[in-house]
Amino acid sequence: MNGNAATRRVGDVSPRTKIERGRGALGPALELVHTGRAPTRAVLTAELGVTRATAGAVAAELEALGLIRVDSRPGVAGGSQGRPSHRLAVDETGPVALAAQVHADGFRAALVGLGGRIVATAPGCVTVSADPAQVLGAVVDAGAGLLRDTGRRCIGAGLAVPSAVAEPEGTALNPLHLAWPAGAPVRAIFAERVRAAGLAGPALTGNDVNLAALAEHRHGAGRSAQHLLCVATGHRGVGGALVLDGRLHSGSAGLALEVGHLTVNPEGRPCHCGSRGCLDVEADPLAFLTAARREPGPEVSLLQQSRDLLRGEYDDPDVRHAAEELIDRLGLGLAGLVNILNPDRIILGGLHRELLDAGPERLRAVVADRSLWGRSGGVPILPCTLDHNSLVGAAELAWQPVLDDPLAALA
Template identity: 80%
Template sequence: MTLTRTTKLERGRGALGPALELVHTGRAPTRAVLTAELGVTRATAGAVAAELAALGLITVDAHPVAAEGTQGRPSHRLAIDPAGPVVLAAQVHADGFRAALVGLGGRIVATAPGCMTVGADPAHVLGEVVDSGAALLRETRRRCVGAGLAVPSAVAEPEGTALNPLHLAWDAGAPVREIFSGCLAERDIPSGLSGGPATGWTANDVNLAALAEHRHGAGRGAQHLLVVGTGHRGVGGALVSHGKLHTGSSGLALEVGHLTVDPTGRPCHCGGRGCLDVEADPLAFLEETGRRPGPEVSLLEQALELIRAEYDTDARVRAAAGTLIDRLGLGLAGLVNILNPDRIVLAGLHRALVDVDGARLRGAITERSLWGRSGELPVLPCSLRHNSLVGAAELAWQPVLDDPLRLLPA
């Protein structure tokens, strides 16, 4: 019996997804590595790589060249196809949004920021988000295979509702995923998988930043990665354990912003006082320096610019950074005691704090945590510029990673 291409693909279905994920995350740069990671024969790995290339997802070096000084037959190099499909990814925050087209490998193909007042109706800003993404698709003429959205709120699963958008005017429980999917359908954003409109996937922005850093950034290779960060307002955290986000029973785990670090501190939106959310975010930093925040750019940009321009020359800026480092260190020490991570990655303003005085931050964690005293816990700045956007793209790419054959025409 002669096997058709489709029959061969069906027989190899189980290996295509794992193989694509290995190339997508940079863990299989050559066909030899792919063979070892999959635990298959060289011929099988070659066939799998060829099928992924035929789907327009990866490229296979047709004429491999051995590195200078090496012996033996060179292995074919594998890479993400730069002309391959993309997903629409977006992030909404207190100062507006950013939309992007993201390919496999976490590569941002095109991006467009949108500065606007985010009002009480999420449908308004999400409509603008999708309009911006649609414009990028028209300009680039890229094939879209899905859409993902990062929001500054815990997102309940499986409903996809934003339960506590504290720094937005949205009602608690806003059906963000449903609204996002509706906007995609109204604007005919295709899924590239079923012929219908793209499904809108939604999750918390810091959860998605953690997922992106684990797959493509400073968290790559960690078994238990803790990510903590502050963007435009508030503080969030996430844990990636054995490659999977720890989201709890309904998607609401790791609300680290509501750890108390100063019982007599600022009132918090949650009803408490002195939470990380209000003691270690950009607004808290600006207040500690005695500066009045301006409306020209986001609070995060104002705080980062202050550190860049005046940390070395202004004692009050250095003191404010030290105060936030001590508060952050206290919170991280508690998390280390509870979660025992093998790596911590800091994002947003916290990335800048570890850059300017990482020794002070590591000292604070070591002093107050059992597991930090070994001195073997890396505390690193994040390495992806738009990690929440890349993480939102990971949501949309996941169905393809699970089953690349979904890209075949029906």
């Protein structure tokens, strides 16, 4: 072998290798644009660690797939120098995921595009049948109607449920605030209903707070956190989730972070789990209304009734006392979680977001006082920022195969 041949073999990259490398970068590139971390081609080049030509080819292929848009002639800001980089954004007319959420006070379907953008929603139902097949059939039908109305391509479907979802079976182990049987095979039922509706792509299922945390980590208040703890109360009960280095920590069987069953008041209310004084019954909307001496009304959900009370009647002594009581209970629970998990950020959703707004200093003080590390450098506690974050998270389940391998998923 002569020297020139050896040099070519060591230092050169064949056209086939370049193509394979570019295709291997499609998924990472799409995720960067999807999460807003690559607004320009220059940033994409740096994040991927590839040449400018490779980044351009990758962006062009994602654009050809109808997933992103490349603006090759962005405006130049006054006083700026040099040639501006191509701007990258998700294609707002591109495919969507069907997202569905079931909770104690109803269910909702939506279409969600890349970037966590909700394209369309169906009116929510306020009655949940004791038959999961009937409920999931209705929510898929609502989503299929949205797809017909919008004419969008569907890449898959995701479902958020208020229960721990056991893996790998996809069963809802403890739908405590629904009348569903324990162990209902929600993933199999959902997948069958999606297939029956003629929809393409995978049909996946997860716990609602897990999915809310995933959505917030990618598109909301949890961006850039390495160890993100999410605690939320929606319509009933309290849930938690942990995102580590961009991935949900769900434990060995999908059952991790059942934070609702931390005891925060040993002499408190009986809990559905058989214990007493758990977060699940001490810091949810029903607990708040009870502490505020208000009767839960049938006209609106418990969550909405609690929000309205906090926003409109906080000067009422009963309402203020109830808010402070729940803040203290929530703070005790968060302090225990900080001691165990050492997160670098905490985000609060549902009614807990409203409690944070009502008493931010009180909540942070309880957490700092009761946690080992709180006094040496308090963990940031922030409100969730996405509307319908569990729906967006359900869509993330469906989008994940596309983020992993756009060519294969869209073939």
